[in-house]
């Protein structure tokens with residue numbers, strides 16, 4: 001018998017201090033369950049409980065029975081989206097009954113897959129980006145354009161993963177946001193993405209690798225601050241240890257790279273590169289935290305299609321911005337000449353750009369998936385884990401020198417990563433039978449074990 005996860009989402013709509021549970025599902029069973037739930041949370045102000053189908057109503061009964069007897073055995077799993085609730089960061093008002101074992105395998109599998117996408121995609125994209133600049137590429141707008149322009153490869157997946165429209169008998173208290181709100185949000189995310197990508201490209205072009213990597217390492221710190229304020233991220237000793245080790249790992253690599261710095265840029269370009277990379281670190285961290293907030297507050301119950309939408313629409317906006325930038329800056333006139341003098345030939349020039357675009361999309365799916373399933377901070381942790389992986393891969397693909405510092409940096413990053421993952425493992429074990437209520441407004445949590 002496999003234990004399962006059961007969640008009942010409770011949307012807090014009033015600040016009344018008395019317990020008042022009403023519902024928009026039609027079954028009596030749901031009403032009964034609501035009463036039972038209210039008994040469990042006498043001190044709370046819950047105004048609306050939703051169970052949108054007969055199956056959910058049945059499951060809600062089973063849950064309430066579990067509440068009564070506290071002997072948790074075999075409960076039908078519900079889906080509040082396909083997403084695993086995250087006790088560290090989730091701030092929707094959710095009553096969760098987490099029963100051991102089921103998470104768990106599928107959740108870990110999805111997270112592992114997203115980690116692989118992010119690490120593989122980011123490493124390949126950064127290496128190919130370096131190839132582009134090394135072999136004669138020089139256009140900042142083109143380098144920025146390919147970071148978002150690959151989004152059409154994701155579109156076919158939308159048809160596979162878009163959930164069917166809700167049937168007429170089902171009711172849900174979560175109305176999808178108006179199209180105009182979504183369009184405005186996607187526009188803002190797209191502009192943020194374009195700004196980040198452009199600053200990222202300027203940094204890569206104007207700064208020595210050492211300074212660049214050092215500044216990139218700061219994004220974990222910025223992300224920690226944004227996550228604390230925007231996502232109610234909880235910081236445990238293991239998470240702090242992870243952030244510390246990963247920052248040290250990236251910094252070690254950066255200081256070490258200073259020894260083989262050959263870049264010769266003017267003071268003005270250095271200053272521009274410095275400010276742009278710092279700006280990109282702040283922007284990227286803010287972007288990730290805002291995406292997490294968006295998944296929690298706006299999208300709530302959706303599944304993989306939410307990730308795909310978040311990938312496609314902002315990338316479309318960012319790509320449009322880059323096309324305007326390419327023409328407005330006049331850089332488009334240099335592209336033909338750039339292709340002709342590209343050291344590896346025209347086909348290689350085009351293929352390099354195409355694969356940079358594709359690999360950034362793979363990385364972005366991994367990045368968004370991790371924000372969706374875990375948190376923006378964890379997504380950034382994996383991105384930072386990828387930093388020392390790049391020099392090691394460069395040893396294989398570019399014939400760079402291998403040395404001890406690179407290995408130590410990678411080991412520290414792995415240690416930091418394992419520290420974070422261990423925290424999740426502990427949470428997983430601790431929540432063997434935990435009912436958690438997280439209040440939207442106060443962030444307060446009530447746990448009944």
Ligand SMILES: Nc1nc2[nH]cnc2c(=O)[nH]1
Nearest residue numbers: 196197200280281284383
């Ligand atoms: N600033 C910044 N932009 C990115 N775009 C994709 N990955 C990154 C990253 O790690 N930092």
